[in-house]
Amino acid sequence: MLSTQTAGTTPVLAATGLRRTFGKEGFVAVDDLSLSVEPGQVHALLGPNGAGKTTTVRMCATLLTPTVGQIQVDGIDAVRHPEAARARVGLVLGGELGFYPRASARDNLLFFADLQGLSRRRRRQAVDTALERMGLADVATRKAGAFSRGMLQRLHLARALLGSPPLLLLNEPTTGLDPDVALQVRDLIRELAADGTEVLLTSHSMPEVEELADLISVIGAGRIVTRGTVRDLAAYAGIGMISGFTLPARHADAAARLQEQLGDGAVVAQRPASGRWAVTVYWAVDDSRADREARDAALAAALAEIGTQAPADLVTRPASLEEAYLALADRLAR
Numbered sequence: 477m478l479s480t481q482t483a484g485t486t487p488v489l490a491a492t493g494l495r496r497t498f499g500k501e502g503f504v505a506v507d508d509l510s511l512s513v514e515p516g517q518v519h520a521l522l523g524p525n526g527a528g529k530t531t532t533v534r535m536c537a538t539l540l541t542p543t544v545g546q547i548q549v550d551g552i553d554a555v556r557h558p559e560a561a562r563a564r565v566g567l568v569l570g571g572e573l574g575f576y577p578r579a580s581a582r583d584n585l586l587f588f589a590d591l592q593g594l595s596r597r598r599r600r601q602a603v604d605t606a607l608e609r610m611g612l613a614d615v616a617t618r619k620a621g622a623f624s625r626g627m628l629q630r631l632h633l634a635r636a637l638l639g640s641p642p643l644l645l646l647n648e649p650t651t652g653l654d655p656d657v658a659l660q661v662r663d664l665i666r667e668l669a670a671d672g673t674e675v676l677l678t679s680h681s682m683p684e685v686e687e688l689a690d691l692i693s694v695i696g697a698g699r700i701v702t703r704g705t706v707r708d709l710a711a712y713a714g715i716g717m718i719s720g721f722t723l724p725a726r727h728a729d730a731a732a733r734l735q736e737q738l739g740d741g742a743v744v745a746q747r748p749a750s751g752r753w754a755v756t757v758y759w760a761v762d763d764s765r766a767d768r769e770a771r772d773a774a775l776a777a778a779l780a781e782i783g784t785q786a787p788a789d790l791v792t793r794p795a796s797l798e799e800a801y802l803a804l805a806d807r808l809a810r
C-alpha cells in the first residue's frame with residue numbers, strides 16, 4: 477500500500493526522503509516524505525492544518541528547497557536545476573494575488589507565457605488554448621481586476637496550463653469557489669488527468685478528493701501516515717464497512733448491548749432520529765465474501781439477542797473518505 481510507483485510507468489514527479497525545517501529552532505515541517513505521481517493520475521495530499529501539505533507542494537514546485545531529499549520532475553533533478561524543472565510544472569497555489577488588475581486576462585497570460593520563454597507565435601496559441609479550456613475565451617479582453625473569484629481561479633488554472641506542462645500542482649484549487657464553479661474546476665481537473673497530465677492536489681474537501689483522486693496520501697505531522705485508495709484508507713482506519721438502521725424508541729441502550737454482542741470487530745453508535753434511534757455499526761473488516769457473511773450473521777444474532785429482527789431499513793455500505801479520515805484524525809496530530 478505504501479509503494480510510490482506502479483511497475484512499468486515512469487512518474488513525472490518523484491520525490492524521495494523530503495525533509496524541510498524552518499527557523500533557528502529547526503522546526504520540522506516535513507519529514508522523510510516520499511511520493512510520486514504517475515501519468516494520468518491524480519494524487520491527493522490530505523491532512524490537518526499545518527500537516528505539511530503546502531510545504532511539500534512548494535518543494536515540488538521548486539519554490540522551496542528541501543533541507544534533505546531529492547525531487548525529480550520529468551527526469552530533471554529539481555533541487556539542482558530548479559529553473560528547468562519549474563518549466564515543466566503548472567502551479568496553482570491558493571491565496572495568490574498573481575495578476576495585473578488593470579491588464580486584460582489575455583494580456584496577463586501573454587505576459588506569463590513570455591516569462592516561461594514561449595516563442596511569440598506559440599505564446600498566442602498557448603494563451604488562446606488555455607483561455608478556451610478554462611471557459612474564459614469570451615471574457616479574455618476584460619480586466620483581471622474585474623474578475624470574480626471563480627473567474628480568477630480559472631485564470632490561475634489557465635496560467636498553470638500554459639505550455640502544456642506534464643505536471644500540475646494544485647493547492648486547494650476550489651477553496652472559496654461557488655459550488656457550481658468548483659464543479660467546473662473539478663471537471664477540468666478530471667479532463668486534464670484523462671488527457672495524461674499528472675496532478676498533485678491538496679484539498680480540504682473530502683468529496684472532492686474522493687471524486688478526483690486515484691491515490692491519496694494522508695499526511696500527519698509532516699509524515700505520510702498512510703497511502704492508498706479510499707478503501708485502503710478506510711481499512712487502515714479500521715472501518716471497512718458501515719451498517720446503518722433505525723430501531724424503535726424503546727431500544728435506548730441498543731448501542732451498548734449490540735457492542736457487547738459484536739465485541740472488538742465493530743464499533744456501535746446511536747443517536748436519536750425522528751422519534752427512533754439511528755444506529756451505526758462501524759465494521760473493522762473489509763467487504764470480502766467471507767467477511768460479509770460473517771458480518772451479516774453476527775449482526776442478525778446480535779439483533780435477535782436484543783429482541784428485534786433485522787430492521788427493514790438496514791443498509792451496509794463502504795465507508796466514505798470523510799468517515800475514514802475522521803476515524804484517523806487522532807493519529808495525525810503534531
Ligand SMILES: Nc1ncnc2c1ncn2[C@@H]1O[C@H](COP(=O)(O)OP(=O)(O)OP(=O)(O)O)[C@@H](O)[C@H]1O
Binds near residue numbers: 504505525528
Ligand atoms: N516559511 C515558514 N516559516 C516557518 N514555519 C513555516 C513556514 N512555512 C510553513 N511553516 C510551518 O510548517 C508547518 C506546515 O505548514 P504547511 O503550510 O505546509 O501545512 P499545510 O498542511 O499546508 O496546512 P494547511 O492545511 O493549513 O494549509 C506549519 O506548522 C507551518 O506553520
